[in-house]
Amino acid sequence: MRLFEAIVDANQRASKGDASAGVHVSEYAGSLPVVVLTCIDPRLNSLLPGVLGVPTEQFIWLRNAGNIITSSLSSTTRSLALACAVEGGREIAIIGHTDCKVCHTSVGEIVDRFRALGVQRERLPDNLVEYFGLFASERQNVIKAVDLVRNSPLIGAKIPVHGLLLDTVTGKLECLVNGYQTLSAPLSASPAAHVNVNGPSLTKVAQVSSTEGEEVSSAAPNPTTAPPSPPPLLPRRAIRQRAPWER
Structure with missing residues (x-):
């Protein structure tokens, strides 16, 4: 059993009352x-890293609003990469x-709250959903983030990238x-299909190809074919003889 498999197993046993x-x-x-x-939610302050069973000195904690990854080359992805390259991180988990x-905050509510802070709508980006990375499902947000980080050229192929969901009331990990299981998977051209399973093992990820490969054929040159003949030489222009009165 590997580290995060052991973490999930211990967490689930503890949630069932196993004191050991x-x-x-x-x-x-x-x-x-x-x-x-993780997210910036202050409720996580009392849960992490204790719920993982990892000591603080072995816990590199990055946070942003909504634990959102917007692209494989975003500033947050860069921080994850530097945490591995500079601080020696061995595994990544997006929780x-x-x-x-x-x-659970709508676009209209965001506009109203910024207006209450003195920031009018015209000062905000046109597409608030894209800019703030708003999402409708906590689970899908984690899955998307893992897929972007896993496919980032900044993240080493040998570094596992996990995705978990933490219940802020019970402390249980999903x-x-x-x-x-995604270490040897090729980079996906489209978001991966993730299948949620119950039990101590982490969820399997099935990479889905967006299109079928097309066979492309090209005719090889025939080595027996004679090379094309060079273009005919143009006749040399006759040299004009000067007339007697021009001498």
Whole structure:
């Protein structure tokens, strides 16, 4: 059992009342430290990193509103990459949470709240959904973020990228994406199809190709074909003889 599989297993056993449930981090030294992206919600302050069973000195914590990844080369993706390259992070986990305010705030409410802060609508970007990365499902937001990070050229192919959802009331973790199972998967041209499963193992991710490959054929040159004849030489222009009166 690998690190995040052990974390999920211990978390689920603890949620069922197993007082002995826990993670012996000394057994997973090769997977530490971990790099975790979460939301800015203050309710997470008392839950992490304790709910993972990882000591604070092995926990690199990145946060933004809604734990949103907008692209494979975004500033947050860059921070995740530097956390691995500079701080030595061995595994990445994107952890969403239930009852996310970013998820449950409409565009109209955002406009009203900015207006209350003195920021009028005309000063905001035209497409607020795209700019703020608004989403309708906490689970799908995590899955999308994992897919973008996994396919980023900044993230090493040997670094697992996991996706989990944390219940802010019970502290229970729900497994969405198993980063170990996507290590050898090719970069996807379209978002991956994720199948949620119950139990201690993390969710399997099935890469789906958006289009069928097309066979392209090209005729090879015939080595026996004689090369084309060079163009005929143009006749040399006759040299004009000067007349006697021009001498």
